[in-house]
Amino acid sequence: MARALVQLWPRIRDIGFDGESEPQLAELERRYEELTVPKCEAAKAPTVSQDPDWETRVLEEFEEIDIDIELEDFMSLRSEEPDCERCPYASPYSLFPMDPCEFSAGALEEILLDAELADVATRAMDQAEMVGYAQRLEDALNANLFQEHTAVHSEDYIEKAVAFLRFWSGLGFSLQPALLDERIEELAEIEDDDDEDDAPTVH
Secondary structure, X not given: OHHHHHHHHHHHHHOOOOHHHHHHHHHHHXXXXXXOOOHHHHHOOOEHHHOOOHHHHHHHHHHHOOOOOOXXXXXXXXXXXXXXXXXXXXXXXXXXXXXXXOOOOOOXXXXXXXXXXXHHHHOOEOXXXXXXXXXXXXXXXXXXXXXXXXXXXXXXXXXXXXXXXXXHHHOOOOEOOOOOHHHHHHHHHHHHHHHHHOOOOOO
């Protein structure tokens, strides 16, 4: 997913957000879908319609929002959408505007006694590195190399971080923490240089 953003960044950067840019945005969305596997699809997350009470839920949603669409069409659309509320892979440590299945690792800096181990969470990782980091976190947990924190339950937080790393690496995902505009631009420039030198591209 991070790699897809890097590849598409030059086009994203050049788009003006006005009515004339809608075809470009639609094309970017299509290209993004081609370059990525949605997390929900990879994880085989449940859909809204798999909830026995989904019709009541969606009807309540429809009554609470202001949307220019017929109820039947709204229910049809919502029925096949991923059900984040019931998804077993949703993270209790996801912060807005992150997706519910993403993990906010900022508290590791506060609770781990090993500063270098905490710093690793700020770096990009491939699948093997995610597995290795999960093992290091688990070792730190078993050795009680952490401290309690008022904002989170430290032991549970580390356990959830370990589970997050192992689950998503097992599905073939890599990790690109805090992929902000500045970082995307930096990676895009590196990829441009690699393409010119016929070297491997950034993942």
